[in-house]
Amino acid sequence: MAYNEQADSLDELLFENVNNIINRVTVDNSIRLQLLSHYAVLKIQEYRRYGRIGDLEEAVCRQSQTVEGTAEQDLDLAGRLDNLGSMLWIRFERTGRMEDLEESIRRVQQAVDITPQDHPDLAGRLNNLGNKLRTRFERTGRMEDLEESIRRAQQAVDTTPQDHPDLAGRLNNLGYTLQRRFERTGRIEDLEESIRRVQQAVDITPQDHPNLAGWLYNLGRYLCLSSQPGYSDQALESFRTSWQCLNGIPFHRVASALQAIQLLKQRSHWSEASAIAKQAVYLLPLINNRSLSREDQQDVVSRFAGLAADACSLSLQVGDDALEALELVELGRGVIMGLLIDDRSNISRLEESYPEKATMYDRLRNEVNAPMHETEDLKMRTNRMTRHRKAVTELDECIQSIRRLPGHQRFLLGPTLDELKGWATEGPIAVVNLTDIRSDAIIVTGSGVNSIRLLTLTKTDVLKWILEDLTTYKTPEEKGKKNKRYSQFLSWLWSSCVEIILQDIHHGNRPSPESLPRIWWIGVGIANYLPFHAAGSHSAGSTENTVHWAISSYTPTIKALAHARRRISATAQSTNDKAKLLIVTMPETPGELDLPGAEREKSAIENAVKRTFSYQSLVKPNTDTVLEQLVQCDLIHFAGHGVSDHVNPFSSGLILQKAKGVPKKTDRLTVRQISETNLKRARIAYLSACSTAEHRVVKMVDEVIHLASGFQVAGFSHVIASMWSTDDEVCVEMASSFYERLMGGYAMQAHNGTIAAVVHESMMKIRE
Numbered sequence: 043m044a045y046n047e048q049a050d051s052l053d054e055l056l057f058e059n060v061n062n063i064i065n066r067v068t069v070d071n072s073i074r075l076q077l078l079s080h081y082a083v084l085k086i087q088e089y090r091r092y093g094r095i096g097d098l099e100e101a102v103c104r105q106s107q108t109v110e111g112t113a114e115q116d117l118d119l120a121g122r123l124d125n126l127g128s129m130l131w132i133r134f135e136r137t138g139r140m141e142d143l144e145e146s147i148r149r150v151q152q153a154v155d156i157t158p159q160d161h162p163d164l165a166g167r168l169n170n171l172g173n174k175l176r177t178r179f180e181r182t183g184r185m186e187d188l189e190e191s192i193r194r195a196q197q198a199v200d201t202t203p204q205d206h207p208d209l210a211g212r213l214n215n216l217g218y219t220l221q222r223r224f225e226r227t228g229r230i231e232d233l234e235e236s237i238r239r240v241q242q243a244v245d246i247t248p249q250d251h252p253n254l255a256g257w258l259y260n261l262g263r264y265l266c267l268s269s270q271p272g273y274s275d276q277a278l279e280s281f282r283t284s285w286q287c288l289n290g291i292p293f294h295r296v297a298s299a300l301q302a303i304q305l306l307k308q309r310s311h312w313s314e315a316s317a318i319a320k321q322a323v324y325l326l327p328l329i330n331n332r333s334l335s336r337e338d339q340q341d342v343v344s345r346f347a348g349l350a351a352d353a354c355s356l357s358l359q360v361g362d363d364a365l366e367a368l369e370l371v372e373l374g375r376g377v378i379m380g381l382l383i384d385d386r387s388n389i390s391r392l393e394e395s396y397p398e399k400a401t402m403y404d405r406l407r408n409e410v411n412a413p414m415h416e417t418e419d420l421k422m423r424t425n426r427m428t429r430h431r432k433a434v435t436e437l438d439e440c441i442q443s444i445r446r447l448p449g450h451q452r453f454l455l456g457p458t459l460d461e462l463k464g465w466a467t468e469g470p471i472a473v474v475n476l477t478d479i480r481s482d483a484i485i486v487t488g489s490g491v492n493s494i495r496l497l498t499l500t501k502t503d504v505l506k507w508i509l510e511d512l513t514t515y516k517t518p519e520e521k522g523k524k525n526k527r528y529s530q531f532l533s534w535l536w537s538s539c540v541e542i543i544l545q546d547i548h549h550g551n552r553p554s555p556e557s558l559p560r561i562w563w564i565g566v567g568i569a570n571y572l573p574f575h576a577a578g579s580h581s582a583g584s585t586e587n588t589v590h591w592a593i594s595s596y597t598p599t600i601k602a603l604a605h606a607r608r609r610i611s612a613t614a615q616s617t618n619d620k621a622k623l624l625i626v627t628m629p630e631t632p633g634e635l636d637l638p639g640a641e642r643e644k645s646a647i648e649n650a651v652k653r654t655f656s657y658q659s660l661v662k663p664n665t666d667t668v669l670e671q672l673v674q675c676d677l678i679h680f681a682g683h684g685v686s687d688h689v690n691p692f693s694s695g696l697i698l699q700k701a702k703g704v705p706k707k708t709d710r711l712t713v714r715q716i717s718e719t720n721l722k723r724a725r726i727a728y729l730s731a732c733s734t735a736e737h738r739v740v741k742m743v744d745e746v747i748h749l750a751s752g753f754q755v756a757g758f759s760h761v762i763a764s765m766w767s768t769d770d771e772v773c774v775e776m777a778s779s780f781y782e783r784l785m786g787g788y789a790m791q792a793h794n795g796t797i798a799a800v801v802h803e804s805m806m807k808i809r810e
Contacts, residue, residue: 071111078108079122086129093408098136102129109149123153124167131174140181147174169198169212176219188223195219199239213243214257221264230268237264244280252430255290258283259298266301278305285318289431292329292411293345296322300349303356307479316356322346323353323374327454328407328437348477350374351567355479364493368484369456371473371566375599392450399447403440409433457600462486465604468795469560471597472543476501476569483543486600494546498538504568507531513765529580536578536587544591553591558802560795561592562603573765580809589809593795593802598751606759621676621725623647623657626668628682631697632706639770640681643730643777647679650781662699665709672719677726678758681773684731684749685710694749696731713752726797727758728780730773760797772808779804 085101088094105126112119127150134142150171157164172194179187195216202209217239224232240261247254262280265273284290284298299322306315326346350371357367393400410433444453452458457465463486465471471486474496481496512528515521544561553559563574575594578587588594597603625647629640644659651657655677660667672678683697695712729749750763762780783800 075108075111075118075122078104078111079118079125082108082129083125086132089132095136098129098133102126102133105129120153120157120161120167121163123149123156124163124170127153127174128170131177134177143174143178143181147171147178150174165198165201165206165212166208168194168201169208169215172198172219173215176222179222185226188219188226192216192219192223210243210247210251210257211253213239213246214253214260217243217264218260221260221267224267233264233267237261237268240264249287250289250431252289252291255284255287255298256294258287259294259301262298262301274305278302281305285322289434292325296325296329296346296349299325300346303349303352307352312356312359316353316360316362319349319353319356320370322349323370324454326374329411346374348567351475351477352479354475354484354566355477355482358482358493359479364484364491365459365462367475367482367493368462368473368486368491371475371484371564372456372600373454375566392444392447392453395449396444396447399440399444403437403444406433406437406440410437457604459491461604462491462600463488465600465607469562469593470547471562471564471600471603472547472574473564473566474499474539474543474569474572474574475566476504477567478502481539481569483539483546485543485547487547494542496539496542501568503534503538504572507534508568508571532573532577532587533579535572535574539572540574540577540588541586544588548591552585555590558591558593560595560798562595562597564597564599589802589806593798595798596750598754602751602754606754621655622674622723623651623655623677623679624668624671624675625657625659626663626678626680626682626696626698627659627661628697628699630662631683632699632708634683634697637682637770639774643681643774646774646778647781650778650785654785664701665698665711665715668698668711669715669719672721672724674723676723677728678724679728679730679777681730681777684729696729696749713749716749716752721758724753724758726760727753727762728777729753729761729763730777731764762797762801775808776804779807 082101082105085097085104089097089101105122109119109122109126112122127146127148130142130146130149133139134146150167154164154167154171157167172191175187175191175194178184179191195212198212199209199216202212217236220232220236220239223229224236240257243257244254244261247257258280262277262284265277265280281298281302285295285302287295299318303315303319303322306312306318326349350373353370353374354367357370358364392403409430441454444450445455462471466486467488473484473486475482475484476496476499478501481499481501483494483496485492485494510524510527510531512524512531515524547559547561565572565574575588575596578584578589580587597606625644627640627644629638630636644661648657648659658671658675660671680696684695685697686694693710693712693714695710695715698709698711700707700709727750731749750761753761780800783803784797
């Protein structure tokens with residue numbers, strides 16, 4: 043896209059009046075087609091900058107019109123076919139529709155077939171075709187596509203002049219495709235050739251080129267796959283250099299940083315690893331932004347899983363104070379949840395108070411993240427490269443200027459010490475960070491932040507326990523064996539972690555049973571899977587367990603806890619107001635075991651609340667009905683089956699039932715639907731279902747996305763959920779006890795501890 047003012051004004055004119063301009067150009071059809079094609083390219087640029095699907099759809103539509111209107115003998119047809127193929131491929135990447143990929147390949151193949159052998163654009167179209175064929179191989183596994191992709195990529199390199207600015211990109215593509223064949227066949231010759239080709243790409247690329255960081259990252263990865271002596275050191279140097287490419291795409295830089303950290307850890311080079319990890323964490327917010335689809339956001343964070351935990355461990359390893367280590371945890375975890383919270387809370391007040399500055403920041407962030415594409419016109423790419431270098435500098439200046447604005451001094455930074463201490467006034471926050479470097483607990487109290495080394499809590503031991511999968515079973519015999527083993531696990535967790543933390547918090551003194559303190563747990567890395575609240579011995583008469591030392595709650599991040607606190611204050615009402623409870627029950631669910639206790643649970647709740655709350659009961663409703671009623675309720679109680687999606691956590695959900703016209707088909711209220719709902723009255727969500735607080739997606743361990751967190755983001759200040767499968771009878775007893783106690787002392791006031799205390803009391807009653 044041209045960045046001079048005249049070109050910008052012409053493009054804006056075309057954007058605003060595209061239909062009028064194109065429809066009025068009737069004298070010369072060639073001019074009309076040129077305008078259509080140019081408009082489609084501009085729309086693709088808009089899509090790449092802002093991620094709006096509407097821009098992509100219009101680009102494909104306009105370019106299709108251009109191709110349809112171009113005569114077979116027209117010299118511009120090949121270029122227009124190639125552009126259409128690229129746009130269809132971009133849409134395939136967004137939607138996953140194979141029809142778009144197939145049509146993309148067909149169109150680019152047509153473009154190659156009608157391009158003369160001596161045409162200067164032939165190499166680019168061959169490269170484009172090779173990329174599309176490789177993509178189809180990656181979806182279907184057809185080796186014919188991979189072989190043809192390599193052949194086309196090689197032709198593209200062979201026909202590209204040595205001084206051509208696109209030669210480096212084509213060499214990189216050839217290297218990547220050869221590496222893919224190595225992965226499939228194990229042929230070491232392919233790996234060596236892929237390293238040679240990408241090294242050539244790196245050697246001829248200018249130091250300030252935005253794509254250099256990505257090519258260095260690829261080179262480092264391929265070197266790591268080889269067992270050749272010295273390649274590991276070369277890989278580390280490649281990752282280092284990529285990370286230091288200040289003009290590079292942030293995604294590539296952070297990816298290289300993560301790889302460099304792993305290699306530096308192996309060498310015990312803690313200081314350098316820590317320095318890189320800190321800077322990489324601060325770069326994360328520039329990569330994952332709200333313009334990306336939720337799937338793209340998940341993909342981004344999955345690539346950097348474990349970065350926050352490593353950064354925290356490395357910070358403590360080199361002697362930093364606990365506050366600095368904690369800030370890295372806060373910035374590097376819960377990125378997607380943080381975006382959702384920002385979209386509906388005062389944290390995003392920059393958009394309200396300084397909208398022009400917020401717009402500038404978003405625009406520059408998108409510019410810096412936009413990759414260079416060979417399918418763009420050479421002049422356009424040259425202009426974009428110049429603009430990219432300026433945008434990197436402008437983005438840094440923009441962030442600094444935002445931090446000088448009143449109330450925004452901590453923009454993209456973690457909370458201050460005073461803020462942390464304020465959030466811990468109602469009880470300490472214990473952050474357990476577990477990596478292969480070390481294990482620590484960072485404890486936030488009203489007096490400060492400190493850390494404790496957990497010497498006997500190791501990642502190796504935790505992984506062994508997790509892999510035993512002790513909370514799932516198929517037979518009563520298996521349940522008995524696993525329960526016995528699980529008791530051993532809980533005792534181990536107490537002695538190696540939880541007891542040490544609670545002893546530190548209470549200075550070695552056991553608290554009184556009548557005044558147990560509140561504690562919030564945050565697990566970082568694989569510690570996210572640990573049930574701190576249940577740790578200890580639960581044999582008769584034992585008090586060596588968490589429930590006798592504290593009232594436990596969980597929060598994904600301190601930011602999420604602050605959000606919940608603000609929600610409590612914002613929704614505070616008079617004690618005379620009558621709150622509304624929505625009761626949703628699924629006693630029978632297609633394809634699942636019946637839950638006869640769900641009806642008894644509903645009756646017990648109705649009897650407990652009828653004098654204090656207004657309530658509505660929905661039996662076997664569909665998703666739309668529940669979402670409609672959620673907006674009007676203060677509390678929701680769900681009794682039924684939940685499902686945890688271990689591939690895509692946003693698809694986890696509560697199982698409901700399709701409308702009456704579609705018998706015996708399940709419906710699902712997903713984490714995505716819940717988290718994208720903004721509920722003004724929401725107070726308490728009680729999820730009496732299995733696995734509603736379960737999170738097992740290892741590649742997204744830092745995101746803590748499950749049903750409970752989804753309800754919290756939607757506005758529920760208190761969410762009661764289960765980390766594992768539940769017993770139907772226990773659910774009935776627990777719910778009945780909870781609502782009876784809730785009615786005895788519940789006031790719709792901004793008091794944070796009451797609900798947790800009621801849950802704890804109800805649980806203790808069941809244990810008796």
